[in-house]
Amino acid sequence: MRPRGVPLVAVVALAAAAPLVLSGCDAEGxxxxxxxxPTAIGPVRLWPDLPPASEPPLDYGETDTQTVPGIKAPGDDVRRVDPVAVVQAEVNAHPDTYSGADGMYEETARQIGRCGTQPAACPVMRPYYRDLTGNGRDELIVGIRMPEQQVGLRVYTAEKGGLTRIMATTDQVISVDLAGRDVIVRAASAGIPGYEYRTAWSWDEQQRAMLPTRDEIVRVKPTGPSPSPSSPSSSSPSPSPETAADLATDGP
Structure with a gap:
């Protein structure tokens, strides 16, 4: 809708005057x-004669999914599953791999095995729930405290009455946020003071897994002296923009 009192010809002429903007007006308006x-500069491909890779890239395991043995999800409802039992089932199914190779310390695996008798020392944190796959059902998000300020993150989806792990990563986590259907992980940047890693994990329908779709190194404003690696206070993730009341429960 053109302004009142302005001839249509004037409106067309103003729209065509691309180099002119209302950056400022003199006394007479x-x-x-x-x-x-500025001239637009498009992307330039460097070394266009490079031959294509003869071998596929290394597989870092982001697309690995696993069915959790012995765990049933009635009605494909992850809220009816005990998160501690889920992690214990994975540890029991692969006892030889949980010595650092699968992102879990052997000490942590032993603590998980004693969660039933020593709940105060159980490293499995309270669960969170969110529909990350877009299928209309919540997924189960589990965090596991580990030594050296490491946190293991696991995401599980319910399908065909069972449970499938669709994401697994371990890092020196600063915080974990949920943004829409993405899991945003902020982690300490080793060896680069004043910076942190931020990775967005998103559901990939083709791979049927959560993949790190965006990964960046971000400069952060220092808020004080950096905590030492042994400082217990830095092991607690910072609050998420979405509260526990919105997303979490203490049990299934």
């Missing part, structure tokens, strides 16, 4: 030029 428009 005349337009001032913003100067020449």
């Amino acid at each position: 005349e337009l001032e030029s913003a100067g020449a428009t």
Whole structure:
């Protein structure tokens, strides 16, 4: 809708005057030029004669999914599953791999095995729930405290009455946020003071797994002296923009 009192010809002429913007007006209300428009520079491919890779990239395991043995999810409802029992089932199914190779310390695996008798020392944190796959049902998000300020993150989806792990990663986590259907992980940047890693994990329908779709190193404003690696206070993730009341429960 054009302004009242302005002839249509004037409106068309103003729209066609691309180099002119309302960057400022003199006392008489005349337009001032913003100067020449910079020339657009498109992407340039370097070394276009490089041959294609003869071998596929290394598989870092992001697409690995596993069915959790012995765990049933009635009605494909992850809220009816005990998160501690889920992690215990994975540890029991692969006892030889949980010595660092699968992102879990052997000490942590032993603590998980004693969660039933020593709940105060259980490293499995309270669960969170969110529909991350877009199928209309919640997924189960589990965090596991580990030594050296490491946190293991696991995401499980219910299908065909069972449970499948669709994400697994371990890092020196600063915080974990949920943004829509993405899991945003902020982690300490080793060896680069003043920076942190931020990785967005998103559901990939083709791979049927959560993949790290965006990964970046971000400069952060220092808020004080950096905590030492042995400082217990830095092991607690910072609050998420979404509260526990919105997303979490203490049990299934």
